[in-house]
Amino acid sequence: MSAYELAFDIGGTFIKSAVLDERGTVLASTLDVFPSRSKQSKEEILDHLAALCVLQAGKIAGPEARLSGAGFAFPGPFDYENGICYIANGDKFESLYGVNVRNELLARLSKPPFRNKLREDFTIAFENDAGLFALGEWSAGSAKPFRRCICITIGTGTGSAFLENGVLVKHRADVPANGWLYNQPFEGGVVDEHISRRGILRLARQFGFGEETDVDQLAAEALAGSAPAKRLFETFGERLGRMLAPYAVQFQADGIVVGGQIAKSHSLFDKSVRRTISPNEIRIVYSENSSNSVYSGIHALLRQKRPAK
DSSP, X not given: OOEEEEEEEEOSSEEEEEXXXXXXXXXXXXXXXXXXXXTSOHHXXXXXXXXXXXXXXXXXXXXXXXXXXXXXXXXXXXXTTTTEEOOOSSXXXXXXTXXXXXXXXXXXXXXXXXXXXXXXXXXXXXXXXXXXXXXXXXXXXXSTTOSEEEEEEESSSEEEEEEETTEEOOSSTTSOGGGOOTTSEETTEEHHHHSSHHHHHHHHHHTTOOTTOOHHHHHHHHHTTOHHHHHHHHHHHHHHHHHHHHHHHHHTOSEEEEESGGGGGGGGTHHHHHHHHTTSOOEEEEOSOHHHHHHHHHHHHHHHHSOOO
């Protein structure tokens, strides 16, 4: 009997999804994007998530196919261990505040005829996308050479996770609370304001670029030889290195994995990151596909959460 897993990367606007086989391999034909409906009522959102589970499960061929789990990369604040949403004043999923999303989904999915598709040990698990990215990078091998690794995603904001031998470290004296860097003090503000898309755009204004210029255009200009654009990304790399250095020392990290949309331009800031974080003996690697890493992380998380037989 074949077992499959459902993977969902939940955003405020869209939900990315895939079905994974027993080895955690993404079934390419099941990759899809759906609206998140994050501003609707509690019942509408939960019914939508349950319907997406049914829809994705319908893509699995064979009468003997069963679902062993569903994993969700969900934005916070969220009690990931217990499956309870605590998002408030975030303009998304506010109607789920205080709701046990795991129990609500289990109740919906356990009704016939869909419950016949579920294995007895069917598990629903939640984690933030940065934590799943880290677990996925460990599973895929990029983080595996490191005993202690900081994984960071850079996009609209700063996602982060701390790994020790492939296990997330969230509540320990040598890491920030929950392993989150985004809200840590940095250069007169917090990390999220500087190590992000808007941090790069703020730098762009300082370097004389217009309000309409976006990160992709800045990267293209830097690659084409624009001195101001090149210096902009070098300055961003220096900031990234300065931000990471004290946490790397405190955690005694031997590796850093960088992912997210901004990491695609790493050739423009890698040297300045390494120069700034030196002399610490820390290897830095960049993820090729952050979305796939999140799916791999969901597979790893479900394996950890599934009841032992």
